[in-house]
Amino acid sequence: MLSTPMSYLAHRGVSPDAMIRFDLGYDSDARALTIPAVRSGIQVGTLYHYLAPADGCWYRWKPGSLPWLFNGDAITHPSTGIAVITKGVMDALTVWDCLGRVGEPKSVLVSQAEACGLPGAWGWQSDYASLFAGKRVVVLVADxxxxxxMLANVSKDLEGFSSAIMPGGMDVNDFARARGRLNLRRLIEDLADDCSEPVRIVSPLRAA
Known part of the structure; x- marks a missing residue:
């Protein structure tokens, strides 16, 4: 069993750059990775990612946290033209790594992309929808x-995005480790090509 944080992250293929960039830590009492939730440059909470959850729940918010989208600040940056949404922070870290660290020159398309992750499949909130205004959106989920x-929940608030269900029961991280990050990057490029226009926000909160 991969019970230590470094062995777990190495097994999942998370780069040292990603660990530093997102200030990943470890809570030995909770036996969980700690992932800061940052909104408008301010930490508003901490997400626990359990290394070996006894109840099958990989993610929980630390008490007192205000739930927020992982890497949400990067999505709203003017330089971000394409947002890649994943189910889970590990998948988002995988996408973040593959967008810039594969050893092949990045396309103009990929250079405009940023990854964000929900705190699990049920983590989508309607008030996230406004973050994607003016962005082309790609959604990647497990089969x-x-x-x-998760795909159905996002569809309630956003229209016009591209999506892919990973084959063979894999999640995004599994896909990258089995087939290579370069193939994941190419998949994202193809999906981004498919959505040539920004998404349309259909959330009721937008009209409120």
Whole structure:
């Protein structure tokens, strides 16, 4: 069992750059990675990612946290033209790594992209929708009930995005480790090509 944080992150292929960039830590009492939730440059909470959850729940918010989208600040930056949404922070870290660290020159398309992650498949909130105004959006999910449910929830608030369900029961991180990060990057490029226009926000909160 991969029970230490460094062995776990190495197994999942998370780069040292990503660990530093997102200030990943470890809570030995909770036996969980700690992932800061940052909104408008201010930490508003801490997300626990359990290394070996006894109840099958990989993510929980530390008490007192205000839930927020992982890497949400980068999505709203003017230089970001394409947002890649994943189910889970590990998948978002995988996308973040593959967008800039594959050893092949980045396309103009990929240079405009940023990754963000929900705190699990059920983590989508309607008030996230406004973050994607003016952005082209790609959604990547696992081939399971939770992944399809996440896709349905995002569809309630955003229209006009491209999506892919990972093959063979894999999640995004599995896909990158099995087939290579370069193939994941190419998949993202193809999906971004498919959505040539920014998403349309259909959330009721937008009209409020």
């Amino acid at each position: 399971d009930f939770a992944g399809r449910a």
